[in-house]
Amino acid sequence: MKLVQISVFLENKKGRLFEVCSLLGKEKINIRALSVAESEEFGILRMVVDNPAKAVAVLKKKGFVANLTDIVAVEVEDNPGGLASVLAVFSKNDINVEYMYGFVEKFSQKAILVFRFDDADKAIRVLTRNKISIIGKKDIGNL
Amino acid sequence: MIWNEKMECMEADQMNQIQSARLKETVSYIYKSCPLYKKKLDAQGVAPGDIRGIEDISRLPFTSKDDLRDSYPFGLFSQPPKEIAEIHVSSGTTGNPTVVGYTKDDIRLWSEVMARAFACAGAMPKDMIQIAYGYGLFTGGLGAHYGALEMGLTIIPASSGQTKRQLKIMHDFKPRILACTPSYCLYMAEEAREMGLDPKKSSWEIGVFGAEPWSEPMRKEIEATWNILATDIYGLSEIIGPGVAQECTFKKGLHIFWDVFYPEVINQRTLKHAKDGETGELVITTLTKRGIPLLRYRTRDIVSISYERCRCGRSTPRISKIQGRTDDMIIVRGINVFPSQIEHVLLGIEGTKPHYQLVVDRKAGKLDELEVLVEVEQKIFSDEIKQLRMLEEKIAREIESVLGIFVKVKLVEPKTIERSEGKAKRVVDKRAG
Numbered sequence: 001m002k003l004v005q006i007s008v009f010l011e012n013k014k015g016r017l018f019e020v021c022s023l024l025g026k027e028k029i030n031i032r033a034l035s036v037a038e039s040e041e042f043g044i045l046r047m048v049v050d051n052p053a054k055a056v057a058v059l060k061k062k063g064f065v066a067n068l069t070d071i072v073a074v075e076v077e078d079n080p081g082g083l084a085s086v087l088a089v090f091s092k093n094d095i096n097v098e099y100m101y102g103f104v105e106k107f108s109q110k111a112i113l114v115f116r117f118d119d120a121d122k123a124i125r126v127l128t129r130n131k132i133s134i135i136g137k138k139d140i141g142n143l
Numbered sequence: 144m145i146w147n148e149k150m151e152c153m154e155a156d157q158m159n160q161i162q163s164a165r166l167k168e169t170v171s172y173i174y175k176s177c178p179l180y181k182k183k184l185d186a187q188g189v190a191p192g193d194i195r196g197i198e199d200i201s202r203l204p205f206t207s208k209d210d211l212r213d214s215y216p217f218g219l220f221s222q223p224p225k226e227i228a229e230i231h232v233s234s235g236t237t238g239n240p241t242v243v244g245y246t247k248d249d250i251r252l253w254s255e256v257m258a259r260a261f262a263c264a265g266a267m268p269k270d271m272i273q274i275a276y277g278y279g280l281f282t283g284g285l286g287a288h289y290g291a292l293e294m295g296l297t298i299i300p301a302s303s304g305q306t307k308r309q310l311k312i313m314h315d316f317k318p319r320i321l322a323c324t325p326s327y328c329l330y331m332a333e334e335a336r337e338m339g340l341d342p343k344k345s346s347w348e349i350g351v352f353g354a355e356p357w358s359e360p361m362r363k364e365i366e367a368t369w370n371i372l373a374t375d376i377y378g379l380s381e382i383i384g385p386g387v388a389q390e391c392t393f394k395k396g397l398h399i400f401w402d403v404f405y406p407e408v409i410n411q412r413t414l415k416h417a418k419d420g421e422t423g424e425l426v427i428t429t430l431t432k433r434g435i436p437l438l439r440y441r442t443r444d445i446v447s448i449s450y451e452r453c454r455c456g457r458s459t460p461r462i463s464k465i466q467g468r469t470d471d472m473i474i475v476r477g478i479n480v481f482p483s484q485i486e487h488v489l490l491g492i493e494g495t496k497p498h499y500q501l502v503v504d505r506k507a508g509k510l511d512e513l514e515v516l517v518e519v520e521q522k523i524f525s526d527e528i529k530q531l532r533m534l535e536e537k538i539a540r541e542i543e544s545v546l547g548i549f550v551k552v553k554l555v556e557p558k559t560i561e562r563s564e565g566k567a568k569r570v571v572d573k574r575a576g
Contacts, residue, residue: 005526007524009519009524009531009554009556011556011559039532042531044531046526060521063557065524065557069526099527
């Protein structure tokens with residue numbers, strides 16, 4: 001099952017990340033995972049939140065450029081080799097990862113990995129076949 | 144409709160006679176009435192009697208913007224201030240502002256040429272017009288106002304700014320014509336979408352856009368965005384304000400009202416007439432103005448001119464859209480760069496709107512650097528760095544192929560480039576000082 005990620009264009013300027021986060025905070029939108037990709041002059045903030053549609057609307061209203069991208073989040077054991085075991089599956093099945101980021105869940109012993117694939121559907125088929133646990137929309141609210 | 148069929152459709156040889164008589168009259172009037180001009184003509188060794196017809200115009204001295212600034216405020220007027228009915232002032236970025244004065248007859252002339260312009264754009268008497276050019280010292284608002292009044296249009300004197308109110312007025316009153324700067328028109332589209340209005344469903348059918356240079360791709364964008372016929376109007380306060388030239392609905396050049404504003408196109412270096420179709424600086428002589436008539440005024444606008452009769456029936460020559468301004472032009476490493484060239488490239492790349500700014504800088508001991516800031520639009524944004532980098536590179540490459548110099552392209556957040564509701568600020572030159 002695919003999840004959506006919000007991507008936001010940010011110039012490398014003081015306070016921009018803060019503005020996005022405080023804006024979402026005010027609107028009671030919870031950020032579940034976050035990563036910033038940066039080039040010299042600009043960055044792309046990527047987030048998984050509990051209410052992506054609302055988040056994009058709020059950001060656009062404030063003049064940010066933001067869009068939604070399909071991503072796949074999987075759960076792996078939080079121990080050495082956890083990530084490698086998943087990546088091995090992708091490699092064997094010729095699945096290309098555009099980018100990824102991870103976070104560790106507080107209460108379980110699991111780590112959550114967020115992947116952006118060029119072909120998400122194929123990735124999901126492979127993950128399912130290999131019995132790797134994919135996180136659904138409901139789970140993201142409950143994490 | 145053609146507002147003044149006699150003057151706008153007259154055969155060239157007959158027009159030549161009228162222009163000749165008017166030029167002679169103007170030169171002797173100025174010689175008598177304006178001491179500064181008398182001195183200028185004397186210095187050139189030209190007496191009014193030497194001007195026997197329009198073909199003698201090249202014997203007259205040029206008038207420059209500096210002549211106006213140096214004689215601030217009223218030195219180039221041919222009438223004392225008490226005979227002047229209205230004064231307009233255009234802001235200068237350096238030195239004194241430019242001051243122009245209209246007698247009552249000049250205001251009548253202004254009304255006449257602006258009525259011709261609106262008719263040329265396709266307006267009909269009793270149409271409703273929303274004038275969103277600034278009213279006040281700037282000539283745009285009042286010039287359009289006088290012309291609309293002369294033509295018998297229903298005027299909404301909205302002036303510029305207060306965009307939400309503009310859009311509400313448009314939505315509720317349903318004016319057919321919009322007059323404003325092209326950049327403000329595009330700005331209003333952004334606001335309209337934010338208000339939940341669909342620009343395509345606007346009541347405006349005809350736009351009369353001017354007061355700043357704009358390109359063909361920008362026209363396409365405006366027409367597609369607003370579902371409107373976007374026409375170009377040309378003018379400058381020194382000559383009269385808006386109403387010097389206007390595109391007809393065929394949009395093949397701007398008809399210049401040459402019975403009253405005589406055009407020449409000169410090569411900037413040699414100051415000789417450019418060949419037909421060749422670009423050069425537009426020079427205008429006012430043939431009937433009284434308050435501040437000007438001889439061979441160098442507009443600093445780069446155009447070409449065509450004397451072919453237009454399909455619309457008018458015989459007036461047509462100037463091209465303004466290709467650039469001699470003073471807008473920046474010289475980067477010896478290369479002439481016009482913002483319009485950059486605009487052209489940006490609009491050619493799918494999805495990029497012309498919100499951009501050129502920043503020229505020169506670090507100590509280094510060469511000039513040209514940086515192009517481009518606002519990221521929703522439709523070109525990607526969640527992948529490499530896509531955005533590719534876009535930057537593509538823009539840079541295409542600009543480089545046009546200009547022949549390397550430029551750095553920087554993507555910036557939307558609405559971060561300064562844009563006033565009047566004219567867009569396209570160039571920041573940090574090299575001075």
